[in-house]
Amino acid sequence: MAKIEIINGTMSVPSNPTIPFIKGDGVGPEVTLATQKILDCAIAKAYSGERKIEWMEVPAGGSAFEKYGTYLPDETMEAFKEYHIGIKGPLMTPVGGGIRSLNVALRQGLDLYVCLRPVRWFKGVVSPVKHPENVDMVIFRENTEDIYAGIEWEQGTPEAQKFYAFLRDEMGVTKVRFPETSSFGVKPVSIEGSERLIRSAIQYALDHNRPSVTLVHKGNIMKFTEGGFKKWGYELAQREFPEALASGRLTIKDCICDAFLQNALLKPEEYSVIATLNLNGDYVSDMLAAQVGGIGIAPGANINYSTGNAIFEATHGIAPDIAGKDVVNPCSNLLSAVMLLEHIGWNEAGALVEAALEKSFSEGYATADLARFMPEGKPMKTSEFTEHIINIISAQA
Ligand code: NAD
Numbered sequence: 001m002a003k004i005e006i007i008n009g010t011m012s013v014p015s016n017p018t019i020p021f022i023k024g025d026g027v028g029p030e031v032t033l034a035t036q037k038i039l040d041c042a043i044a045k046a047y048s049g050e051r052k053i054e055w056m057e058v059p060a061g062g063s064a065f066e067k068y069g070t071y072l073p074d075e076t077m078e079a080f081k082e083y084h085i086g087i088k089g090p091l092m093t094p095v096g097g098g099i100r101s102l103n104v105a106l107r108q109g110l111d112l113y114v115c116l117r118p119v120r121w122f123k124g125v126v127s128p129v130k131h132p133e134n135v136d137m138v139i140f141r142e143n144t145e146d147i148y149a150g151i152e153w154e155q156g157t158p159e160a161q162k163f164y165a166f167l168r169d170e171m172g173v174t175k176v177r178f179p180e181t182s183s184f185g186v187k188p189v190s191i192e193g194s195e196r197l198i199r200s201a202i203q204y205a206l207d208h209n210r211p212s213v214t215l216v217h218k219g220n221i222m223k224f225t226e227g228g229f230k231k232w233g234y235e236l237a238q239r240e241f242p243e244a245l246a247s248g249r250l251t252i253k254d255c256i257c258d259a260f261l262q263n264a265l266l267k268p269e270e271y272s273v274i275a276t277l278n279l280n281g282d283y284v285s286d287m288l289a290a291q292v293g294g295i296g297i298a299p300g301a302n303i304n305y306s307t308g309n310a311i312f313e314a315t316h317g318i319a320p321d322i323a324g325k326d327v328v329n330p331c332s333n334l335l336s337a338v339m340l341l342e343h344i345g346w347n348e349a350g351a352l353v354e355a356a357l358e359k360s361f362s363e364g365y366a367t368a369d370l371a372r373f374m375p376e377g378k379p380m381k382t383s384e385f386t387e388h389i390i391n392i393i394s395a396q397a
Contacts, residue, residue, distance in 0.1 A: 001054060002014035002017055002018060002054070003084075004084050006084055006307065006308035009306075009308070011308055013345060015050060015051045015052070016051065016052045016054055017083075017085075017344070018054045018055075018056050019054070019056065020083050020087075021056065021057060021058065021086060022057075022058055022059075022060040022061065022076070022086070022087075022088035022091070023057060023063070023089050024060075024090045024091055024314075024318065025062045025063070025090065025091055025092040025318045026090060026092065026317070026319050026320045026323040027318060027319045028061070028089025028314075028318060029089070030324075030330065030382055031089055031332070032089045032333065034330035034382055034383075034385075034386040035330055035333045035334045036055055037386055037390060038330075038334055038353060038356075038386060038390060039053065039349070041390045041393050041394065042350075042352040042353045042356075043341075043346065045352060045394065045396070046346070046349040046351075047346075051346065056083070058073075058075065058086075060072050060076050060088070060091060060102060061091040065094070071094045071102055072105055072106070077110070080106070080309065081110065081309065084308050084309050085309075085310050085340060086311050086312070087313065087333075087336065087340055088311055088313045088314075089313075089333060090313070090317050090319075092318050103313075104150075106311060107144070107302050107311075108144070110302075110311070111307070111309075112143060112302035112303055112304050112310065112311060113142065113193065113196055113197060113303075114140055114143060114200050114301075114302065114303045114305060115140075115141040115142075115281060115302055116139070116141075116300065116301045117315070118137075118139075118299065119135055119136070119288040119289055119294075121133050121292040122292075122294070122358055122361045122362075123362045124360075124361035124366075125292065125366075125370060125374075126370075126374055127293035127294075128291065128293065132292045132293060134269040135264075135268045135292050136272070137264075137272060138208075138210070138273050138274070139276070139281060139284060139285050140198075140273065141277075141278060141281025142193060142277050143278065144193060144278075145188050145189050145194075145277070146188070146189060146277045146278035147185050147187040147278070147279050148279060149186065151185065152183060152184060152185035152186070153183060154183050155181050160182065163184050164176065164179050164184065189225040189228055189277065195236050196305070196306065197275060198213070198215065198229075198233040199236060199240065199305075200305040201273050202236075202241055202273075202275075204273060205250055206244055206249070210273050211250065211251060211272055212250065212251040212253060212273065213237075213251075213252050213274075213275055214260070214271050214272075215229065215230050215234070215252070215253070215255075215275050215276070216254070216256075216260045216274055216276035216280055216281075217255075218256060218257050218258075219231075219256070226277060229277055233254070234252060257280045257284070261283070261287060264287070268291070285298070285300075289315070293373075295315075295316075296316060296331070296369050297329060297332050297335060297370070298315045298335075299312070299314075299315065299332055299333075299339055300312070300314075300315040300332075300339075301313065301340070310343055312339055312343075313333075314333040314336060315332050326382050327367060327369075327382060328367070329367040329382070329385075330367075330382055330386065334353065335354075335357075337353075338350040341353075352393050352396060356392040356393045360385075363376075363378075364378045365380060365385070365388055367379065367380055367385050368380075
């Protein structure tokens, strides 16, 4: 089996890399099948049969539990470490203790500190805004810190009372309005955690000829955590990328998150790469995805730019209501796979898929979730849509 190697930070990709994949639960197997068929076709076409992905299934989720008695077997985590790059369909949330979320377990286990979400509009896709074509942003959301670190205590528990007693007695905190009935959460934001995220965003902007990185934060209120993120971001840019700044090749700016959400609607063309903390990033990603009409087709990836490890994934859930009905839109998973191709430098194959989607959507051919809003929409089953995209790719010059 040919492996992608990462030596001293440089990725070496064989012509037939093995890529581990998790099929996923619910609609996962359907979107995975569609994605692999389309990718195989685009790669064969782009490189005249000289490159090919060797797909290697690894277990996770409900089917893994039935077979192995665990939702996330060790071999799956090992495979992602060993092969560096993987892709996953959506996974159910385990019930009954243990792992809270399989996605979080994978991100933490591999320290995938960037949640990367590119947001662009495809002609033909109906959007709630007048000029969705002006939205072209890439969001770098910090994935490991912030109020999402999972450090919290429920009101009324001895732990919450102990925590409040510490705040009051040791730290002199008198500002908790209803201390007896408050739950508490802790928001860790570190220099290293912020810097590695912002460094990745700046490097991405330079590599992709993007004009600016905007630090999105609430530092006006949370001065040391969100304010720290902003301050460390500007300092890092000055220290590590002075030439790009001095030459005007790159601009670093910042925006308070609530203002950013307004501006992103009113003047989205002013923003390119966004670097933000975990909670802000969660809101910003979904708002921007909806703005291009594409929450169901928004792609995503979780990446550690230091080790090179990355998992690409559909951003929607397992959609149990439509599973097995041949109606799911495979594009979120498919466009995540296009990100994977770009990540390993197979841009030509990714471009073929994007061009095929553009043609299909602009002619009204899409799965029902998108086609029903298009004026000339022609709803297709998942399997029909997959064949349609393959036919367009095959016919491209
Ligand atoms: P969901 O995304 O599964 O579904 C929300 C609605 O959107 C449903 O009506 C569904 O039919 C529709 N939908 C979602 N994806 C679609 C697609 N590709 N094409 C057409 N329609 C689509 O969200 P939910 O109902 O909140 O979550 C269901 C389950 O999925 C939960 O167990 C949750 O934990 C899990 N989940 C997993 C992930 C992940 O693995 N990344 C993400 C979110 C939710």
